[in-house]
Amino acid sequence: MQMSMQVSHLAPQLAVLMGAVVTLLVAMFTTRQRQWVNAPLALVALVVAAVLQVDLAGGPAVLAFDGLWALDRMTAVGSITVVVATGLVVALVPGWLATDARHGEYYPMLLLGALGAMVMVAAVDLNELIVGVVLSSVTGYVLAAWHRQSAWSVEAGMKYFLVGGLANIVLLVGAVLAFTAGGTTDHAVLAVTLADADPWLLVPMAATLVVGLAFKAGAVPVHSWVPDVAQGAPVPSAAFLTVVPKIGGLLALARLATVVPIDASGWRPVVAVVAVATMSVGTLAALGQDDVRRLLGWSSVSQAGYALVAVAVVGRSERAVPALVLFLAGYAVANVAAFGVVAALRGRTSLADWSGLARSRPGLAVAMVVALLSLVGIPPLAGFAGKFAVFAAAVDGGMTWLAVVAVVNTVVSLAYSLRVVAPMFLDEPVGSVHVLDRWSVVAVVVATVAILAVGVAADLVLSGATGSVLPALP
Amino acid sequence: MLTAAIVVPLLGALVVAVAGRRWSEPVVRAVGVATTLVPLALVVAAWIAFDPGSDQPFQLVTDVDWIPTLGVGYRVGVDGIALAVAAVTTVVFTAAVAHPAEMRGLAHQYVAWFLFLESVSLGLFLSLDLVLFYVFFDLSLVGMYFLISRWGHEDAERAALKFFLYTLLGSLSLLLGIIALGLSMDPITFDMRAIIAAQPLVGSGQAVAVLVLVMVGLGIKTPMVPFHTWLPAAHVEAPATASAVLAGVLLKMGTFGMIRIPFLMLRDTFADASLVIGVVAVVSILYGALVALGQDDLKRRIAYTSVNHMGYVVLGLAAAGSVVAGQEAARALALTGATVQMVAHGLITGTLFLLTGSIWDRTHDYDMDHYGGLLGQVPLLSGAMILASFASLGLPGLAGFVGEFQVFVGTFAVHPVLAAVGLLGILLTAALFLQLVQRMFLGEMPDRWSSLSDLAPVEVATLGVLLVLTVAVGVAPRLLVDTVHAAASLFVGG
Numbered sequence: 001m002q003m004s005m006q007v008s009h010l011a012p013q014l015a016v017l018m019g020a021v022v023t024l025l026v027a028m029f030t031t032r033q034r035q036w037v038n039a040p041l042a043l044v045a046l047v048v049a050a051v052l053q054v055d056l057a058g059g060p061a062v063l064a065f066d067g068l069w070a071l072d073r074m075t076a077v078g079s080i081t082v083v084v085a086t087g088l089v090v091a092l093v094p095g096w097l098a099t100d101a102r103h104g105e106y107y108p109m110l111l112l113g114a115l116g117a118m119v120m121v122a123a124v125d126l127n128e129l130i131v132g133v134v135l136s137s138v139t140g141y142v143l144a145a146w147h148r149q150s151a152w153s154v155e156a157g158m159k160y161f162l163v164g165g166l167a168n169i170v171l172l173v174g175a176v177l178a179f180t181a182g183g184t185t186d187h188a189v190l191a192v193t194l195a196d197a198d199p200w201l202l203v204p205m206a207a208t209l210v211v212g213l214a215f216k217a218g219a220v221p222v223h224s225w226v227p228d229v230a231q232g233a234p235v236p237s238a239a240f241l242t243v244v245p246k247i248g249g250l251l252a253l254a255r256l257a258t259v260v261p262i263d264a265s266g267w268r269p270v271v272a273v274v275a276v277a278t279m280s281v282g283t284l285a286a287l288g289q290d291d292v293r294r295l296l297g298w299s300s301v302s303q304a305g306y307a308l309v310a311v312a313v314v315g316r317s318e319r320a321v322p323a324l325v326l327f328l329a330g331y332a333v334a335n336v337a338a339f340g341v342v343a344a345l346r347g348r349t350s351l352a353d354w355s356g357l358a359r360s361r362p363g364l365a366v367a368m369v370v371a372l373l374s375l376v377g378i379p380p381l382a383g384f385a386g387k388f389a390v391f392a393a394a395v396d397g398g399m400t401w402l403a404v405v406a407v408v409n410t411v412v413s414l415a416y417s418l419r420v421v422a423p424m425f426l427d428e429p430v431g432s433v434h435v436l437d438r439w440s441v442v443a444v445v446v447a448t449v450a451i452l453a454v455g456v457a458a459d460l461v462l463s464g465a466t467g468s469v470l471p472a473l474p
Numbered sequence: 475m476l477t478a479a480i481v482v483p484l485l486g487a488l489v490v491a492v493a494g495r496r497w498s499e500p501v502v503r504a505v506g507v508a509t510t511l512v513p514l515a516l517v518v519a520a521w522i523a524f525d526p527g528s529d530q531p532f533q534l535v536t537d538v539d540w541i542p543t544l545g546v547g548y549r550v551g552v553d554g555i556a557l558a559v560a561a562v563t564t565v566v567f568t569a570a571v572a573h574p575a576e577m578r579g580l581a582h583q584y585v586a587w588f589l590f591l592e593s594v595s596l597g598l599f600l601s602l603d604l605v606l607f608y609v610f611f612d613l614s615l616v617g618m619y620f621l622i623s624r625w626g627h628e629d630a631e632r633a634a635l636k637f638f639l640y641t642l643l644g645s646l647s648l649l650l651g652i653i654a655l656g657l658s659m660d661p662i663t664f665d666m667r668a669i670i671a672a673q674p675l676v677g678s679g680q681a682v683a684v685l686v687l688v689m690v691g692l693g694i695k696t697p698m699v700p701f702h703t704w705l706p707a708a709h710v711e712a713p714a715t716a717s718a719v720l721a722g723v724l725l726k727m728g729t730f731g732m733i734r735i736p737f738l739m740l741r742d743t744f745a746d747a748s749l750v751i752g753v754v755a756v757v758s759i760l761y762g763a764l765v766a767l768g769q770d771d772l773k774r775r776i777a778y779t780s781v782n783h784m785g786y787v788v789l790g791l792a793a794a795g796s797v798v799a800g801q802e803a804a805r806a807l808a809l810t811g812a813t814v815q816m817v818a819h820g821l822i823t824g825t826l827f828l829l830t831g832s833i834w835d836r837t838h839d840y841d842m843d844h845y846g847g848l849l850g851q852v853p854l855l856s857g858a859m860i861l862a863s864f865a866s867l868g869l870p871g872l873a874g875f876v877g878e879f880q881v882f883v884g885t886f887a888v889h890p891v892l893a894a895v896g897l898l899g900i901l902l903t904a905a906l907f908l909q910l911v912q913r914m915f916l917g918e919m920p921d922r923w924s925s926l927s928d929l930a931p932v933e934v935a936t937l938g939v940l941l942v943l944t945v946a947v948g949v950a951p952r953l954l955v956d957t958v959h960a961a962a963s964l965f966v967g968g
Contacts, residue, residue: 322543378616379609385541388605392544392653400650407646414642418619418635426623426631459541466543 009064009071012053012079013118019045020111027104035104039094042107046087053079063470067188070124073467077325078121078251085243085332086114088443092236092343095437110240113139117248124471126175126185129252133171133216136245137164143237144229152232160225164215167222171212177205188471191259202265209256210270216249219304220277230297235347239339242300243332250307250328254321257314258469271312276405279305283409286416293349295416296338299375302413303331306406310390313397320397323389325465330382330454337371337447344440356429365424367448372417374451377410382454389462475520476534476550479513480597487589494582506571506585513596514564521557526960532602532667545656545663549603554961555733555813558954559726560599562820566722567592569936570715573828584625591617595723599730604652604664612645614724626711633711640704641694648691651684655739670738681743688735696728696784699758709777714831721780722824726816729787737795738965744795752792752892758785763902772840776826779866782899783819787812789896790881794966796888802966808884809962810955815877818947822874825862825940832933836926847919854929856915858937863907865944868900873947
């Protein structure tokens, strides 16, 4: 581990930031008809960021910027996943907001939201982590409530904002408790000082930190915004908010797990309970939904639960963090693909309207099936590779019972997934089906190919994410 | 060669699904049948290339890294057991694709799903990696779900859902067991050959838990009582050709997995549990036969006989794995019998289900009480059904006898009481098939069947191939038995 202060270590994040600035300027100074240029501009920024991050991943793990920025394998692959998911969402926007007066301003919001998640992934200081969380949250509220005339969208934004405000305060309390117990907010120092801190401080600290970040992950008990955002927010926002902040929150939790004294703080039981509650609540609630977007929202809650299984065994199994990263990568492409299909179908959301889609739009129907089966974990799709790695980590870490709970939930999740699949393939088409635009279809195709690619080439992600998680203890 | 046998039907499925939309139904079917002949030829070639005298049980091996971080590889290869099961797989699939069925205007999708299923079935039987095995195990559920729900009878959607949920629970239970097995290796690997050689869980407290997880997972698929409840619903609602594949091929995935995983990788624990497994097998044998006897629905009756017949297979495995060393001859015989029984059941039950399809096409009625005296009206159909029924009840000279005989001779040496009780199953099976033949084909024929047409040439061909093989295995079992026995001797001798 070495410390350094090279600007190039932040180059990917700076590229995203530059993208946000440029697209904001374009949004301010061009007419509405021309604002679509922001989509390619945002994509360029994201591609540059991805390339730079891949380039950085080749180097050794370093704590950059005086120990503020962890440049390790988890940061690398996590950030790339954030960038790829954001890029896929960008492709959904031009069609969705074509007639929106503020079309251009949407892109800087997306890019800043992605930047917030990237900060969360790499932060090795609680203050910095909170900056990332707030950046991600503030942009998220705007993205959720984007359609000001739609009561659904405004309600989604409002709920997201209220739950988020509460959760962010809980997170702050956690940071304050950590500061009280450990005398600093720096992860590397905390890892040492917390070791002999008072358990009466550590237990509430662990609980508040977990709950605070659970908001970003869309996990119980601060999950209630997820189905509302999934159903009411503009579909590109729903795709973004159910994926990107989740990656940031869960990877930040995994990093914290290497810092807090796991046994004295009761960290593991807290995470395990949250994991079980999250996957079970999400799965059971999804069962009864007749609205595809809401169903995907609840499914997204349950997916956070599976990811938390990996978080729960961080420190006990070295396979946990790579498994978590792989799981999140698989989840990201599958969830964006599913919402991409919804977007490409112009937001078609009532389950009854999906009848016969396999006849009217076979390509989109196949994409939806692939996405849903991947979320269930059917091989050889990305979701299987992720769940397989997570289960292996859980068994390896001695928490097989968590894997058993995940298995039971997986079986139930198949039931609600088939509730979407069956009418598409078995029923007769109803009415005519219109498609949003070419770019949303392109995004769906790319995401679907990515589902297969991540599944088949899982080792690329897994070995890419294998390495010490900073701040590694001496 | 083996990889090509897996890939060709998969590519065929893709081509037919995409390009087949514009082809007419006969063209789609012809392309489908032609595609299934490729893996058939490849498996025959593999059989010829296979050396039964070698001391290497697994031959023609391909080994490529897939997820090296987790010790997962694309590993395929064959032993005598895999060859036998893969061979019957290719035959049943060719017959099932060629056999007439109501395709509801979606011939390309129908054929594509069959080819997809053939690819995953062969992949499973040929795989030498536990994760690869699991991948194909799970994919078989997806293919069968769509076949049952799309082309099944009235209540097909529910039956397909039940099938998918039930067997997914089984496969995930299997997955946890597989993960525990792989993690117990150092370094982690899911290479079957390595795990078989290492016997990693000997003496470990985990071994029993892993055995239970794996046996439940595979027991649901087989299916063994009490995990069989998905089977009758799935069979009754499935189109007959899908039933033929489900019973003829997919059920073998369960027992084949039992040979590969608990029998070979958990020898000690399997031996300790052998009596329990044997008891469950005998319960399956008797329960399956008794419930089958009580059915008036033709398809349901045949479906339950699968529970009975797969029980013989499991009984043979229980006997073969009853001790780690000693009684090699009897145990090798039991294992050979179990495998031959898998082959025989594939051929015979495949035939029986295809025949129910032929009957349904003509009458849309599965109730046996509505039939009688068909022998005079449709002699070919009746003759085929009677021959298949006799084969199924284990008449000497037909395929069913060979496997059951070996299973029982082998079992008598180690678990005599179980073998004696299990024999009652044969008696019950004989009763239920004789009664079936009597009710449907002998006696007075109701007038409404007076215009019933006999088997068409295509049906004669598909059923004929399966029945000829049934007779061939019964009359000249050497080719099959020798190959299987070579593998079985190596496995019980170790």
